[in-house]
Amino acid sequence: MTAIVVQDLRVSRGGTEVLKGISFSVDPGSVYALLGGNGAGKSTTLLTLLGFLTPDSGSASVLDNDVTQCVSRVRQQIAYLPEAATLYPHLNAYENLEYFLDLAGRKTTQLELDQALDEVGLQLESRSRHMEDYSKGMRQKVAISLAILRETPVLLLDEPTSGLDPVAIDEFNALVRNLAGLGKSILMVTHDVYGACQVANRIGLLRRGQLVGSFDAPAGERIETDRVHATFAERATA
Amino acid sequence: MMREFKFMLRDKAVWVWLSLAFVFSLAAVSLGLNEVSQQNAEIAELKQLDRAERRTNLAAQADWGSAAYYTFHITYDPPSDFAYAAIGQRDVSPWKHRIRMLALEGQIYETDANNPDFALVGRFDFAFVASLIAPLLVVLLLFDLRSGEQVAGRLRLIEASAASGAKLWWSRAGLRVSALAVALCVPLIAGGLVSGAPILTLAFCVGAVCVYLAFWTMLTLLLAPATRTGAYNLTTMLGTWLLLCAVVPAILTQLIERVVPLPDGGEIVLAQREAVNDAWDLPREATYEPFLQRYPQWADHTAWNDEDGFEWKWYYAFQQVGDQTAEPLSQSYRVGQARRDELARWSSLISPATLMQRTMERLAGTDMQAAIDYEQDVRQFHGVLRDWYYARLFKAEVFDADVAIETIPTFDPVGR
Ligand SMILES: Nc1ncnc2c1ncn2[C@@H]1O[C@H](COP(=O)(O)OP(=O)(O)OP(=O)(O)O)[C@@H](O)[C@H]1O
Ligand SMILES: [Mg+2]
Numbered sequence: 001m002t003a004i005v006v007q008d009l010r011v012s013r014g015g016t017e018v019l020k021g022i023s024f025s026v027d028p029g030s031v032y033a034l035l036g037g038n039g040a041g042k043s044t045t046l047l048t049l050l051g052f053l054t055p056d057s058g059s060a061s062v063l064d065n066d067v068t069q070c071v072s073r074v075r076q077q078i079a080y081l082p083e084a085a086t087l088y089p090h091l092n093a094y095e096n097l098e099y100f101l102d103l104a105g106r107k108t109t110q111l112e113l114d115q116a117l118d119e120v121g122l123q124l125e126s127r128s129r130h131m132e133d134y135s136k137g138m139r140q141k142v143a144i145s146l147a148i149l150r151e152t153p154v155l156l157l158d159e160p161t162s163g164l165d166p167v168a169i170d171e172f173n174a175l176v177r178n179l180a181g182l183g184k185s186i187l188m189v190t191h192d193v194y195g196a197c198q199v200a201n202r203i204g205l206l207r208r209g210q211l212v213g214s215f216d217a218p219a220g221e222r223i224e225t226d227r228v229h230a231t232f233a234e235r236a237t238a
Numbered sequence: 239m240m241r242e243f244k245f246m247l248r249d250k251a252v253w254v255w256l257s258l259a260f261v262f263s264l265a266a267v268s269l270g271l272n273e274v275s276q277q278n279a280e281i282a283e284l285k286q287l288d289r290a291e292r293r294t295n296l297a298a299q300a301d302w303g304s305a306a307y308y309t310f311h312i313t314y315d316p317p318s319d320f321a322y323a324a325i326g327q328r329d330v331s332p333w334k335h336r337i338r339m340l341a342l343e344g345q346i347y348e349t350d351a352n353n354p355d356f357a358l359v360g361r362f363d364f365a366f367v368a369s370l371i372a373p374l375l376v377v378l379l380l381f382d383l384r385s386g387e388q389v390a391g392r393l394r395l396i397e398a399s400a401a402s403g404a405k406l407w408w409s410r411a412g413l414r415v416s417a418l419a420v421a422l423c424v425p426l427i428a429g430g431l432v433s434g435a436p437i438l439t440l441a442f443c444v445g446a447v448c449v450y451l452a453f454w455t456m457l458t459l460l461l462a463p464a465t466r467t468g469a470y471n472l473t474t475m476l477g478t479w480l481l482l483c484a485v486v487p488a489i490l491t492q493l494i495e496r497v498v499p500l501p502d503g504g505e506i507v508l509a510q511r512e513a514v515n516d517a518w519d520l521p522r523e524a525t526y527e528p529f530l531q532r533y534p535q536w537a538d539h540t541a542w543n544d545e546d547g548f549e550w551k552w553y554y555a556f557q558q559v560g561d562q563t564a565e566p567l568s569q570s571y572r573v574g575q576a577r578r579d580e581l582a583r584w585s586s587l588i589s590p591a592t593l594m595q596r597t598m599e600r601l602a603g604t605d606m607q608a609a610i611d612y613e614q615d616v617r618q619f620h621g622v623l624r625d626w627y628y629a630r631l632f633k634a635e636v637f638d639a640d641v642a643i644e645t646i647p648t649f650d651p652v653g654r
Contacts, residue, residue: 050398072401080398086391090248102241103406104399150399 001064003028003154003185004049009058011041011048018044020209021058026202028153031176031186033196035232036206042189043083045206046156049187050080062154076104079150083158083189085143089132093117093142096131100146108149116145121171136163144172148179155179157188161195173198193232197225205231242409252379252414259375259421266367267429270322273363274433277333281314284334288312289648296642302630303550305642306339313337313619313649315612318603319435323426323443324365324595326604333609335616339627341560342620343510343568346613347503364426365602368447369594370483372422376454377475379414383407384464385471393464407459415455419448439601446601450594483591490585490592498581500574506567513563517556528562529555539632551631558624572610579606619649 004026011019018041026032034042047053049060051071060067062074087096097113117127120141131139140163147155160176161169169192176199180186190196196203203223205213213231217223246252292309299305314334321328337345384407387393397403423444430440461478462471517525522542530537542549586593599605626647629635 047394050394052394052397075398076401078398080395082391082395082398084391085395087395088392090250095248099241099245100395100399103396105401 001028002026003030004032004060004062004187006045006049006060007058009045009048009060010056011044011053012056013044013053017056018209019048019055022206022209022211023058024204024211024214026185026187028185029180029183030201031180031188031199033200033203034187034189034206035191035193035196035203035228037191039208040206041209042206043158046080046158046187046189049156050075050078077152077154079147079152079155081143081147081155081157081160084162086139087131087142087146090130092130093122093127096142097146097149101149104150106150112149113145116149117142119148119171119175120145121168137165137168140164141168144175148175153183153185155184155186155188157186159189159191161190161192169195193229194225197223197228203228239409239413242406242413246410246413246417252417255375255378256417256421259372259418260425262367262371263364263422263425266362266364267322267425270325270363271429271433273325273361274317274322277317277328281316281334284312284314284336288336292646293643296646297639299637299639301550301637302627302635302642303553305637305639306550306554306627306631308338309646310336310338311619311623311649313616314651315608315615316651319433320430320439320443320602321604322429322433322602323363323435324598324602324604325361325363326365326599326602327606327609328604329361331606331609331612333612337616337620339554339557339623341510341514341557341564342617343561343564344507346616347506347568347571364429365595365598368422368450368598369591372418372447372451373454373483373591374479375418376415376451377458377472377479379418380411380455380458381462381471381475382468383411383414383459383462385462385466385468388464389468411455411459415451419444419451423447443598443601446594446597450590453590482589486589487592490582490589494578494581494585498574498577500578501567501571503571506564506571509567510560510564514556514560517559522552525552525556525559528559532558532562533628536628536632539634543634551628554624554627554631572613575606575610579610582606615651616649619647622647 002025004024006025007023008021009019009023010017010021022041022045024032034045036042044053048055049062049067051067051074054068063077065074065077067074088099091099094110094113097116098108101108114124114127122138122141122145126134126138131142134142140160144157144160147157147160161172164172173195176186176188180199180201188196188200200223201217203215204211205215205228213228215223215228215231288311292311295308295310296305299308312334313336315328317328317333332346335346384393387396396406400406426443426447427440429435457478458475461474466474522540526540530540536551540551540555542552582592583596586596596605600607626645630637
């Protein structure tokens with residue numbers, strides 16, 4: 001079974017076609033990085049997989065469930081990290097995590113919450129403070145830990161490293177590799193060519209709603225950053 | 239549910255609106271209780287004075303005619319145990335009349351002169367809070383329920399996390415509105431316990447409040463979607479509130495008043511007074527003929543004792559004829575009132591706020607029907623009083639103050 005299958009997907013937003021027939025798949029236990037410039041259609045792809053947008057044509061499925069037909073089953077299997085995720089500012093990190101996890105039907109212990117927050121590197125002393133006092137990166141860390149704690153087989157992450165400092169990015173990349181090692185299938189949207197090459201088994205290059213390039217990591221090795229970067233830049237100027 | 243309950247308790251805005259609801263309801267119920275106890279105290283005092291004054295007056299008279307002329311009788315409509323919640327018509331229609339044997343219609347409609355026209359908004363009682371302020375609070379609690387999450391960028395995360403988005407919004411809205419119902423109804427029930435209102439009436443009223451709030455909840459969820467901004471939703475909902483709670487009721491009232499014109503209370507008073515005043519100069523038969531049509535039993539007792547003198551029985555006969563002259567007008571006034579009320583009842587089906595208000599006034603016995611019923615009680619009592627005096631006047635009985643004090647009919651509001 002393939003984790004995510006997208007076939008000839010066409011999606012329009014506000015009357016213009018944003019995704020112009022893209023196809024790709026994500027294997028179980030692998031990381032797929034969707035690279036592309038602003039407005040290329042990356043977030044749109046994730047929103048379509050979550051059933052928020054209806055495709056004009058083509059199909060998309062998550063763990064063999066069609067995303068237009070089994071919206072709630074699909075959503076249950078996905079942990080979604082939205083672009084610029086915001087949680088409730090009047091709650092602290094624990095309360096936010098508890099609330100959103102309960103919403104998804106998952107009860108957690110304090111220990112589990114602390115472990116997840118340790119993994120993303122949020123300082124202990126900030127955790128009981130209201131999130132309105134958090135920096136952008138701190139908020140992002142809580143949102144990432146929320147996605148991890150969902151313990152779903154599939155993760156859709158929209159620019160997970162935005163706002164993170166270099167140390168936190170390295171930690172995050174290690175975390176993603178670790179999750180893939182545990183069998184999670186991860187589709188990750190990013191602008192960060194270097195980061196993508198660090199963690200992804202496969203990279204898709206999206207440009208104006210079309211996949212214009214695809215790179216696979218050789219077994220046991222990483223994708224060469226220079227190659228991706230060159231293609232990214234070349235296509236961007238073309 | 240527990241999760242959403244805890245979540246709601248952390249929302250400061252919810253606390254603000256709920257406290258406001260509680261304060262409004264508490265104030266309305268206290269004012270209502272105060273008004274009702276004032277009315278009760280006034281009635282008790284009037285009853286006492288009434289009895290004492292009648293004793294003194296009757297004792298000072300020498301014949302039945304002057305006894306009837308100088309003795310007043312208090313009539314009143316005691317507030318029900320639930321009237322504190324909806325003062326209703328008791329604000330605008332009289333609930334007490336001090337009457338005597340003279341022509342009655344004038345005595346009833348005289349008070350019409352201070353009938354205020356500001357009754358459009360009405361008194362600040364629980365019915366006002368429940369029918370006009372409560373919907374506003376529902377709107378304030380719910381207009382930004384989804385659009386607020388959308389603007390804050392949480393909507394997608396919430397909907398992607400929740401097993402059922404619809405269920406989440408319903409439970410959030412349901413909890414907030416339930417809390418609102420509690421904040422509104424606790425003072426109401428407390429007031430009911432204080433005044434001794436029937437449990438069933440209280441339960442029915444609470445039920446009506448809940449249904450009404452549920453209506454506004456659905457309306458708000460329907461008209462305030464996530465895709466709009468909070469400001470847009472608030473504008474839509476305030477407009478809807480204004481329309482349903484002010485514009486539609488005002489238009490319906492105007493329409494009904496135009497469709498069913500009412501004679502002026504003053505016209506009735508005038509018709510009756512003219513008839514009475516003219517009677518002095520008319521031949522006696524002109525008075526006795528219509529009088530005897532109504533009271534044929536006194537046909538053999540109209541003979542004049544002193545040809546040039548004054549006869550009380552004739553005097554009271556033309557008082558009665560004055561009422562008879564005003565009767566068609568007074569009748570059409572009552573029919574008009576009832577017709578207006580009937581139309582208002584039907585039209586309230588398209589005006590939820592009016593329906594709510596009317597339901598509460600019905601429960602409290604303070605609606606138009608109750609006011610009309612009281613007026614009929616007064617007429618009926620006046621009839622009893624007349625029968626009693628006629629028997630003494632026409633049979634030329636000897637006046638006995640002690641007997642009069644003992645046996646004179648008194649108004650008894652029992653029956654409603
Ligand atoms: N709500 C919307 N309504 C209409 N068009 C939209 C909407 N959101 C995005 N678009 C359009 O869809 C296209 C793709 O947007 P999308 O958000 O998927 O880009 P992206 O690749 O995620 O960009 P970024 O890197 O800036 O996040 C853009 O041209 C954008 O103008
Ligand atoms: Mg994006």
